[in-house]
Amino acid sequence: MNEKMGKLKKYFPFILLIILVAIFTTGNSRFLTFQNFMVIAQQMVVTLIAALGMLFVIVEGSIDLSVGGIVALSAIAVTMTVDQLGAFAIIPAMLVGVVCGLINGCCFTFLKIPTFIVTMGTMTSFRGLVLILTGGSQIMITNRPFLNFYNGQYIDGVNNNVIMVIIITAIVWYVFKNFAFAREVRAVGGAEKVATLAGIKINKIKMGVFVLCGIMAGIAGCFQSARSYAATPTMGDGMEMDVIAAVVLGGTPMSGGIGSVLTTVLGTLIICILSNGMNIIGLSADIQKVVKGIILIFAVCMTVDRKRMGVIK
Amino acid sequence: MILEARNICKTFGATVALSDAYVQLRSGEVNALVGENGAGKSTILKAIAGVHNIDSGSITIDDKEIKIGNMKDAYANGISIVFQESTIDPFISIAENIFIDRLHEYGKPLRGINWKKINQDAQEILDSMESDIDVKKDIRALNLGQWKLIEVARALAYNPKILLLDESTAFLNHNEAVSFVESVKKLREKGMAIGFVSHHMQEVYDLADRITIMRDGNFIMEMERSEVNQERLEAAMVGRNIGDKLYPEKRTAPAEEVILKVENLEVENQLEAASFNLHKGEILGIGGLKESGGDAIINAIFGAVPIKKGKVEIEGESYTSTVPAASLRRKVSLLPGERTLEGLIVNFSIGDNIVMSAGPKKGLLRDKKKEKELIGKYVEQVKIKTDNPNNPASSLSGGNMQKVVIGKCLATEPKILLLNNPTRGIDISARQEIYSLIRGLANEGLAIIMLTEDLLELLGMSDRIIITRHNAISKIFEENNGLTEEDVISYIV
Numbered sequence: 001m002n003e004k005m006g007k008l009k010k011y012f013p014f015i016l017l018i019i020l021v022a023i024f025t026t027g028n029s030r031f032l033t034f035q036n037f038m039v040i041a042q043q044m045v046v047t048l049i050a051a052l053g054m055l056f057v058i059v060e061g062s063i064d065l066s067v068g069g070i071v072a073l074s075a076i077a078v079t080m081t082v083d084q085l086g087a088f089a090i091i092p093a094m095l096v097g098v099v100c101g102l103i104n105g106c107c108f109t110f111l112k113i114p115t116f117i118v119t120m121g122t123m124t125s126f127r128g129l130v131l132i133l134t135g136g137s138q139i140m141i142t143n144r145p146f147l148n149f150y151n152g153q154y155i156d157g158v159n160n161n162v163i164m165v166i167i168i169t170a171i172v173w174y175v176f177k178n179f180a181f182a183r184e185v186r187a188v189g190g191a192e193k194v195a196t197l198a199g200i201k202i203n204k205i206k207m208g209v210f211v212l213c214g215i216m217a218g219i220a221g222c223f224q225s226a227r228s229y230a231a232t233p234t235m236g237d238g239m240e241m242d243v244i245a246a247v248v249l250g251g252t253p254m255s256g257g258i259g260s261v262l263t264t265v266l267g268t269l270i271i272c273i274l275s276n277g278m279n280i281i282g283l284s285a286d287i288q289k290v291v292k293g294i295i296l297i298f299a300v301c302m303t304v305d306r307k308r309m310g311v312i313k
Numbered sequence: 314m315i316l317e318a319r320n321i322c323k324t325f326g327a328t329v330a331l332s333d334a335y336v337q338l339r340s341g342e343v344n345a346l347v348g349e350n351g352a353g354k355s356t357i358l359k360a361i362a363g364v365h366n367i368d369s370g371s372i373t374i375d376d377k378e379i380k381i382g383n384m385k386d387a388y389a390n391g392i393s394i395v396f397q398e399s400t401i402d403p404f405i406s407i408a409e410n411i412f413i414d415r416l417h418e419y420g421k422p423l424r425g426i427n428w429k430k431i432n433q434d435a436q437e438i439l440d441s442m443e444s445d446i447d448v449k450k451d452i453r454a455l456n457l458g459q460w461k462l463i464e465v466a467r468a469l470a471y472n473p474k475i476l477l478l479d480e481s482t483a484f485l486n487h488n489e490a491v492s493f494v495e496s497v498k499k500l501r502e503k504g505m506a507i508g509f510v511s512h513h514m515q516e517v518y519d520l521a522d523r524i525t526i527m528r529d530g531n532f533i534m535e536m537e538r539s540e541v542n543q544e545r546l547e548a549a550m551v552g553r554n555i556g557d558k559l560y561p562e563k564r565t566a567p568a569e570e571v572i573l574k575v576e577n578l579e580v581e582n583q584l585e586a587a588s589f590n591l592h593k594g595e596i597l598g599i600g601g602l603k604e605s606g607g608d609a610i611i612n613a614i615f616g617a618v619p620i621k622k623g624k625v626e627i628e629g630e631s632y633t634s635t636v637p638a639a640s641l642r643r644k645v646s647l648l649p650g651e652r653t654l655e656g657l658i659v660n661f662s663i664g665d666n667i668v669m670s671a672g673p674k675k676g677l678l679r680d681k682k683k684e685k686e687l688i689g690k691y692v693e694q695v696k697i698k699t700d701n702p703n704n705p706a707s708s709l710s711g712g713n714m715q716k717v718v719i720g721k722c723l724a725t726e727p728k729i730l731l732l733n734n735p736t737r738g739i740d741i742s743a744r745q746e747i748y749s750l751i752r753g754l755a756n757e758g759l760a761i762i763m764l765t766e767d768l769l770e771l772l773g774m775s776d777r778i779i780i781t782r783h784n785a786i787s788k789i790f791e792e793n794n795g796l797t798e799e800d801v802i803s804y805i806v
Contacts, residue, residue, distance in 0.1 A: 178681070180674040187669050190658035197617065197649050197656075198670035198721065199641040257660065 012302050013250055013266050020270065024277030031280050038159070040269075040276050045165045046071070046224045048268040050239065051246040052172045053216025055264045056182075056209040058247050061189035061256030062108065062115035064210065067217045067243050069126025070100045071236035074221030076130065078146075079139040079231045087149035093222040094215050100126065101214025105207035123240070131233055138232040141225060150226035161223055168219070173261040185209055189256030241292065246271045249299040267299075314340045314375055316392070316475055316506060318361055321370035323353075323530075330356040334370075335532035336525050338475055338506040343497065344535075345509045345521035348550055349740035350711055352527040354510045355397065358477045361508070362394035363387035393468035397480040401460045407448045408435035411467045438466045443499050458489025462496055476500065477508040482516060486603045487806070494520055512738065514543070526550055551741050559745050560773030561752040563793065569593040572760045573729055575614070578623035583609035585785045586623070591729065591760050596751065598775025598793075599764040601805055606781035607764045608650070611731040614762075615647040616640045627729070641670065646727035648718055650734045650764075656718035657706050664688040664702040666717050671724040691720035695750055712743020719750065730754065732763040736770060748774060768798050780804040 008015075024031040050067050057064045074093035082089040100122070107118040141147065152160050176182045187195040188205045196202055225231050250267025252259035274295065278288045316338040323331040331353045338344050346354040359365045361372060363384040372379055379390050387393070401410055408431045412419060420426040436448040444462050446455065452463070461481050468476055478497065482490040494516055501507055501522075511517055517524065524541055526533040526549045533549055573591035578584060584606045591597050599607040612618040614625055616634030624631055627643055634640040637647070649655035657666045664684070673683035688702050695716040699709065706717055715735065722730060735751065736744045751774065755761050765771050771778060778790040780801055788804040790796060 178678050180672060180677060180679050183665075183669075183672065183679055186661075186665075187658065190661055191654070193655050194658050195669070197615075197637050197647060198672075199636075199638040199725075200669075200672070201636070201638055257658065 009302055010251070013263060013270060016249070017266070017270050017273070020273050020277060024273070024281060027277070027281035031277060036276070036280070038157075038162075040272050041162045042159060042227070043276060044268050044272045045161045046220045046227065047239070047242050047246055047272060048165055048265065049168060049220040049223065050217050050243045051264050051268050052169065052261065053213035053220075054243050054247050055172075055176070055252060055259055055261065056185055057115075057213045058244070058252055058254060059189045059256060059259040060185045060206065060209045061192070062206070062209070063119065063244065063254070064104060064115065064213050065119040065240045065244075066100065066104060066123040066126055067213065067220075068236035068239035069123050069130065070097055070214055070217035071221040071224055071239060072130040072231065072233075073100065073126055073133075074218040075225035075231035075235055076133050076139065077218075078222050078225045079141055082141055082143045082146050086143060086145040089143075089146060090219060090222040093225075094218040097214035097216070097218025097221070098211055099214070100217070101211035102207070104214070105210035108210065109203045109206045127237070130235075134231060134233045136233055138230040140230045142229075147226060147229065150223060161226070165223075169261065169265060176259075176261050181205070181208060186257055186259075189258075191257070241296065242271050242275075245292065245296040245299060248296065254300055314474055314506065316361070316372070316374050318357065318372045319370060321357055321360055321372075322368045323356055323360055323365055324368055329530055331360070331367075332530040333532060334527065334530060336361070336508065337523075337535065338508050340474065340506045341501060341504045342522040343501055343507045343509050343520050344523050344525055345511065345517040346525045346527060347510075347514075347517055347546065348527035348533075349742075350738065351529070351740075352550075353530040354527055355479050356530075357527075358394060358479050358508055358510060361387070361475075362392055362477050364394065388471045388473070391472070391474035392477065393471050393473035393475070394477040394479065395461070395464045395468050395481055397483055399457070399460060399484070400464060401452065403453050405452070406432075407439075407446065407450065407452050407463060408432045410452065410463055411435045411438065411470055413467065415470070434470075435466070438469050439463075441503075442466060442469065442496055444496060456489055458485045458493050461485065461489075461493055465496070465500075473505075475506045475508070479510050480512065481509075482511055482513060488602075490516065514546075547741060559741070559748065560770075561749045563752075563774075564595060564755065564776045566594075568595060569758075572628055573614070574624075574626040575610075576624040576626075578610065578613055578625065579621040580609040580613050580618055581621050583618065583784055584613065587781075587786050589779060589786070589789060591762060593728075593760050594755055594758045595776040596755050596761045596763055596774055598771045598778045599762060599781060600766075600768065600771040600778060600801060601781035601787075603766055605805075606784040606786070607779075608733065609784070610779075610781070611647065611733060611762055611764055614640070614729075615645060615731055617647065641725050641727075644726065644728040645731065646670070646722040646725050646729070647731045648722050648733060648735055650737065652711065652715055652718060652738075657714060657721065659707040659714070660705055662703045663692070663697060663699055663706050663709070663717055666706050667691050667702070667720045667724055670721050671726075687724045691724055694723070695720045696746060710740075710743070712739045712747070715739055715743070715747060716750075719747070723754075728760065730759055730761045732761060732765075734765055734767075735763065736765075736767070768801065772796055772798065772801070782806070 030036060054064060054067060074096040077092040077096045078089045081092045104119055104122055107113055108115050150161055154160055184200045184205050187200055188202050192202060224235060246268040247264050248254060249270050250263030252263060318336050321331050321334040334353055334357045336357055348354055356365060360367045363381040363386050366382060372381060374390060381387050409416065412431060416426065419431040432448050439446050439448060442462065446459055446462065482493055485493060497507060497520060509520060522538055523535055525535045528550065569592050571590045572593050576588045578587045587610055599610060601607050609618060613620050616636050616639055620633050625633060632643060653659055667688050668684045671687060673680035692702050697716045698713050706714055736747055751761060763774060775793050778793055779786055780788045782805060
């Protein structure tokens with residue numbers, strides 16, 4: 001029984017993916033087409049980049065609710081610098097991410113506040129800042145080199161941003177597998193006390209994951225601004241939901257210590273297929289929200305490690 | 314009255330917890346269940362108390378078969394259990410804790426509790442145990458031993474004839490445990506049949522009228538107290554004769570150079586002015602009651618608690634560590650006291666645990682070749698019983714988990730190894746292996762400080778002994794030739 005549950009848990013994301021594809025294909029025959037899959041890939045770009053940053057935060061045992069705010073702030077940074085920097089406007093976007101990550105990290109490590117609260121606070125502040133900076137209306141991007149670089153196609157039929165996200169994913173995959181930093185992140189998420197006594201500098205690690213998550217959200221913001229040709233006041237609103245769900249749906253438990261880049265890609269794919277499919281079969285945005293919330297709870301339920309009770313003494 | 318549980322069988326999934334267990338409990342007697350970890354002692358108590366449903370077997374009281382499907386059935390048959398883990402809620406009163414599952418009898422919904430009646434009844438039970446607990450006191454002002462007694466009172470509130478105590482003294486300090494044992498004796502005098510599980514053999518000898526030995530979920534034998542001697546008991550528990558070989562030969566060569574010098578070390582509220590030396594190649598034992606200063610000594614040296622005053626010198630170089638990371642650079646390693654909370658991460662692989670502290674790096678990257686090398690080396694050196702170091706640490710027994718933690722410490726190539734109760738909760742055959750491993754390391758020149766609450770272990774392993782009492786060193790024995798428990802105990806209490 002337990003073994004069966006374990007197996008089911010392991011293959012849960014794949015099963016879910018197959019079920020979703022089956023449902024949406026019967027709902028609308030346009031779903032299973034190459035064009036639609038390029039659309040899904042496009043939609044994945046922003047969520048995936050942010051999810052890869054979130055992966056480190058979750059593996060460390062924390063959560064970052066402020067990613068949507070960081071995405072919007074960095075998109076504004078892009079609009080402010082794009083005319084001077086062109087495609088390099090991604091750099092100020094990343095810097096915004098670094099600053100936001102430092103704020104989250106400092107509150108977490110030095111004020112010792114749970115990250116759920118810290119990032120709920122910063123999420124609100126960041127969103128407020130976005131409204132102030134945009135004045136409540138969108139700021140358009142007209143810089144051609146920038147838009148061509150991020151939205152164009154150097155290879156026919158494949159968008160540049162899809163290629164870039166593949167490269168970014170490969171880099172993060174390598175970092176997660178081979179960097180000493182990632183090994184220490186896992187240890188801190190596995191058991192903070194053990195990690196401390198093993199000589200791991202946990203404050204450094206905690207700051208590190210939030211800065212990393214900030215940078216990734218900054219990059220995601222840059223891609224998002226290019227996709228929508230603008231920075232908008234509501235950009236990234238509610239996005240933390242998709243991003244966290246993507247990580248968890250892939251099979252990374254909220255309890256920390258374990259995780260993988262490839263399953264995060266899978267989780268993102270599921271989330272994006274879900275959104276795309278619900279659009280295609282014509283569900284309203286309100287119902288979509290209901291479904292996504294349920295899916296997130298379901299995903300956590302399947303992955304989280306409820307410490308096995310001590311059965312035998 | 315005699316309760317007998319015969320041929321009890323209980324499985325949890327694929328794990329056989331009890332295969333053919335037997336236990337007999339008589340009025341006015343304490344039957345102590347002993348055996349290694351996983352022998353099934355707690356499981357059979359819980360089966361009798363209706364916590365676990367048995368797969369097969371029979372339970373009889375005075376030859377009349379009884380059916381126990383849940384704890385209610387057990388109460389109806391006069392059987393109560395006190396669990397190992399504390400079930401006290403510190404935010405409600407003592408009386409409420411005692412009658413926690415029958416509060417409805419003391420008040421109606423919306424009308425609150427009849428305090429006079431509940432306090433009176435609670436006090437009556439506590440008085441009948443001859444305890445000095447006043448029911449009106451704040452429960453948070455009591456110690457863990459008194460909390461245990463309140464849990465016993467809760468069990469007694471059902472007027473049982475049979476009381477089952479599952480490792481009740483496991484989390485108590487020496488004084489609390491002694492007075493708890495006295496309370497149990499009083500219950501026995503009143504004719505209670507008591508089933509008792511404890512890892513402390515001293516308590517078993519002190520308390521038991523008969524001893525039931527279990528191994529791997531099986532009944533091995535039952536002995537009268539008078540027939541028991543330690544050697545026979547341990548042999549029966551393990552299934553082979555360990556004899557005197559539990560502790561390896563001590564050091565014979567004279568002391569080598571001093572590697573660690575501690576002068577007037579102070580830790581806020583935990584330690585006053587401790588001074589001592591540690592030599593290469595020796596095992597320096599630290600004994601004393603729990604939290605009497607020994608933990609503070611090794612934690613301060615390691616940098617896990619802040620040092621208030623004093624000097625620590627390693628190889629002539631003075632230094633004060635503020636974080637474990639700094640100590641590890643100085644080649645000081647700590648084996649923490651709580652294996653699964655501080656020592657290792659149980660759902661990580663054995664290998665990941667071993668390299669966690671050493672953390673070999675090449676620039677920013679993990680040095681995977683070195684990781685593999687370390688894992689291979691230490692799995693072999695500390696003899697971890699596994700066919701694959703990629704298995705999770707949780708797949709191991711307590712003894713093998715502890716070996717993983719030792720391997721983790723050794724992988725940092727320490728010159729000084731600090732051990733906090735290295736064999737706590739570990740069965741006797743694994744203990745023997747760990748002892749010979751530790752001695753072997755000392756013989757290779759490693760300087761070892763071993764903190765232990767087990768007096769026999771302290772005497773059996775140490776070359777020199779420090780005793781702590783009331784947050785200070787009360788005695789340093791410069792030699793350990795034929796020291797006995799009597800010699801050291803007067804410095805402990």
